[in-house]
Amino acid sequence: MSEENLKIADIIFAYIKGTITDSELGELTAWMDAAEDHRELFQQIMTSASYQNKETVYRRFDSYYDFDCLKGAIRKRKRSVWKYVAAAAVIVLPLLVSFLLQIKQEGIFPEERMREISLLPGKSLATLTLSDGSSRVLSLENFDLIDGSKRIVNDPDGLSYQVEDTSICGEIAYNEITVPRGGEYKVTLDDGTRIWVNSESYIRFPVVFHGDERRIWVSGEVFLEVTKDAERPFIVNTEKLDIKVLGTQFNVRAYPDEKCIQTTLVEGCVQVDNLRGKVAVLLPSEQLVYDALDGNHEVREVDTELYVSWKDGVYMFVSQRLEDIMSLISKWYDVDVFYQNSAVKDIIFSGRLKRYENAETLLRVFERLGGVKFSVQGKTVIVEDE
Known part of the structure; x- marks a missing residue:
């Protein structure tokens, strides 16, 4: 080489890892704009399953520049192929802000293409419904209240149930938390179990767990860190499935408007049941995909980070359909998505989006990679063929 x-190759690897400098970013931009071959090489590296491995980047880069074998063939490819190639990039938003500013300064984007796209991220927001039916809007303000004899505390770390005396067992009281589109919230139950509740989701749970099980009800998406209690299994009830654990970390995605229910296990062990009995037992790094319509299911090994990183403020995509990516964006940014051309739904992208940033940069980079164009009208993102 x-x-x-x-x-x-060093610069591309720095770009992947998010450690690239402004001067290196300028060099990478100039290199990509210098030839269509360079863009195609960048695409090949970004769509590689092992793109985060430095040796792989170098090897892919070196083999590409064996011009005796490859250069002629690559230059014969028609530009129309590029338009529908599975577009991909690893995206670090703060980095790409400077990237796009440089592009604008150099005139690579026509001025009309730099139209404003403002998609502001969601925030900590939910509604708490108490056992008497009264409700309170939750945000990051500090307060505490009493539900019966139970103290509930809200602070910047979320909502927590602090019960000092559970010896008196009366009628079980339930609370509910409803998170709207554009919201998220964290809850710590009285047994210490922590739950991250994603946008457009709902949980119902007892203020105090009594009896020989700990059962909650879920719709939407949640991530759970379940406190271990060998005497009382923890059960997550969705419309179609029961997920039973003793102590573990896992993610449940069970939106009513989605065909499949996903259960992704990070650590521990869970048993998943439906109305007819046991469906599967999951081990760490396994995911159950359950078809809510016909009951068919698949257990597969996955990179769990792709499915649980949202709780840490990041969305990660690897070779995902644009429609699936925009489904995540619509819930978190509280927007609707309209497709002028249904074919663009199947374009494949990879990327990384910080949840608390404006989504404009992400969409701009997708546009630059080819095949798609975005515009915003009110609360609707319009997606069309480039």
């Missing part, structure tokens, strides 16, 4: 090519 020549010294120049080695330098570009």
Whole structure:
């Protein structure tokens, strides 16, 4: 590999890892704009399953520049192929802000393409419904209240149930938390179990767990860190499935408007049941995909980070359909999505989106990679063929 090519390979790896400098970013932009071959190489690296491995980046880069074998064939590819190639990039938003500013300064985007797209992220927001039917809007303000004899505390870390005396067992009281589109919330139950509740989701749970099980009801998406209690299994009830654990970390995605229910296990062990009995037992790094319409299911090994990173403020996509990515964006940014051309739904992207940033940069980069264009009218994102 020549010294120049080695330098570009180093820069691409820095881009993937988010450690690229402004000057390196300028070099990468100039290199990509210099030739269609360079864009295609960048695409090949970004769509590689092992793109985060430095050796793989170098090897892919070096083999690409074996011009005796490859250069002629690559230059014969028609540009129309590029338009519908599975577009992909690893996206670090703060980095790409400067990237797009540089693009605008250099005139690479026509001025009309730099139209404003403002998609503001969601925030900590939910509604708490108490056992007497009264409700309170939750945000990050500090307060505490009493539900019966139970103290409930809200602070910037979320809602927590602090019960000092559970010896008196009366009628079980239930609370509900409803998170709207554009919201999220964290809850700590009285047994210490922590729940991250994603946008457009709902949980119902007893203020104090009594008896020989701990059962809650879920709709939408939640991530749970369940406190271990060998005497009392923890059961998550969705419309179609029961997920039973003793102590573990896992994610449940069970939106009513989605065909499949996903259960992704990070650590521990869970048993998943439906109305007819046991469906599967999951081990760490396994995911159950359950078809809510016909009851068919699949257990597969996955990179759990792709399915649980939302709780840490990041969305990660690897070779995902644009429609699936926009479904996540619509819930968190509280927007509707309209497709002018249904074919664009199947374009494949990879990326990384910080949940608390404006989504404009993400959409701009998708546009630059080709095949799709975005505009915003009110609370609707319009997606069309480029």
